[in-house]
Structure formats: C-alpha cells, structure tokens
C-alpha cells in the first residue's frame with residue numbers, strides 16, 4: 209500500500225478551526241490518507257498543551273491499524289502576542305510547522321537557530337522558500353542543505369477551502385513546474401511534506417493531498433515526515 213501524508217490540519221483547538229478530531233481523521237481515512245497530522249495553532253492550544261498532547265496520543269491508540277497519526281503544532285512567528293513566549297519549547301510534540309517567517313515582523317530572524325529552540329522536528333508552512341532565500345541573500349542550495357542537516361522540512365501546502373478563500377499557493381505551482389528548484393531541493397536532501405491545512409471537514413479535498421504525494425514520489429523527493 210502506498211503512503212499518503214497530510215500533516216497540516218486544524219481542529220477545535222484553533223480559533224479558526226471547529227471540528228472534533230474524530231471527524232477530521234475519519235475524513236482522512238475515507239479519502240485514502242495513511243498518515244495524518246493535527247497541527248493546531250500554538251496560540252489556540254495556549255495553556256492546554258498537556259491536554260492537547262494527551263488527547264491526540266489517545267487518538268493514535270484508538271485509530272491504530274487504520275491510520276498513523278501525529279501530534280503537531282503550527283507556530284506563529286509574528287512579533288506579537290501570538291508568538292510563543294521566549295524560551296517556550298514544544299517537546300512532546302511530533303513536529304512543529306513554522307509560519308509567517310517571511311513577515312517583516314517575524315521573530316525567526318535566525319530561522320534554523322529559532323527552530324532548534326522548539327525541541328521537536330520543525331518544518332516551514334506555506335512559504336515560498338526560494339523567494340525567502342532571495343530576499344535574505346542566501347544561496348538556496350547552501351541554505352536548504354543547512355535546513356536538512358538541522359532535520360527541518362518544507363511544506364507543499366495544497367489548501368483549497370473556504371477559510372483560505374479558495375486560494376491556491378503559487379509557490380507550490382511554481383515548484384511543480386520548475387525543475388531547477390526541484391533539483392536544488394533534491395540535492396540539498398531537504399524533506400518535503402504535504403499539508404491541506406484543513407479547517408472545515410466539509411471542505412477537505414484528500415485528492416489534492418494524494419496528487420501532491422504522488423508528484424513528490426514520482427520525482428524522487430524524500431517526503432515522509
């Protein structure tokens with residue numbers, strides 16, 4: 209059986225989310241997803257970290273043999289009340305997805321150094337990393353190699369839903385047609401993950417997730433989270 213991963217989704221732990229994780233997981237299973245991660249916003253989970261981890265870990269047991277589940281978190285790096293407190297870590301989570309790193313107010317000015325403070329594997333959510341390198345004056349191959357060495361990964365965000373106003377990410381489309389970008393990512397050994405970034409179970413389109421998983425597999429990317 210093939211593996212289809214979707215490691216970006218939001219439940220009732222996020223203010224912008226709404227669903228009981230059971231509904232989301234059932235939709236993932238029905239859609240043929242084999243590995244599914246729940247990644248609520250750090251500022252939605254707030255003080256409930258232990259409860260969140262416990263709830264998702266219980267779901268891992270409940271769904272054993274049907275789907276592999278991960279307990280993730282999406283971390284806002286804007287320099288406002290939503291970013292984690294200084295020194296706050298995310299040990300106990302399976303991974304963190306960092307967002308807003310290309311925002312002028314990001315606290316993640318040293319991206320790789322900041323990711324290390326979370327004390328769990330860290331990926332970059334919905335960001336054009338080639339544009340990011342250009343803006344920062346980084347050589348992409350060099351920077352992505354450093355990210356890979358730090359155990360980091362890059363998300364292809366295939367969201368298409370009401371919450372995001374049925375907007376598709378241009379960087380994802382560009383990556384799919386740009387063979388030079390693909391060559392650099394392969395050479396750097398940077399893992400590429402897939403996320404639908406679901407917020408409403410009725411908006412979920414697992415076929416978009418599967419299509420991206422197949423693109424990554426057919427083009428020899430290392431995708432498994």
Ligand SMILES: [Zn+2]
Nearest residue numbers: 282307333334
């Ligand atoms: Zn996000």
Ligand SMILES: [Zn+2]
Nearest residue numbers: 216218282405
């Ligand atoms: Zn998200």
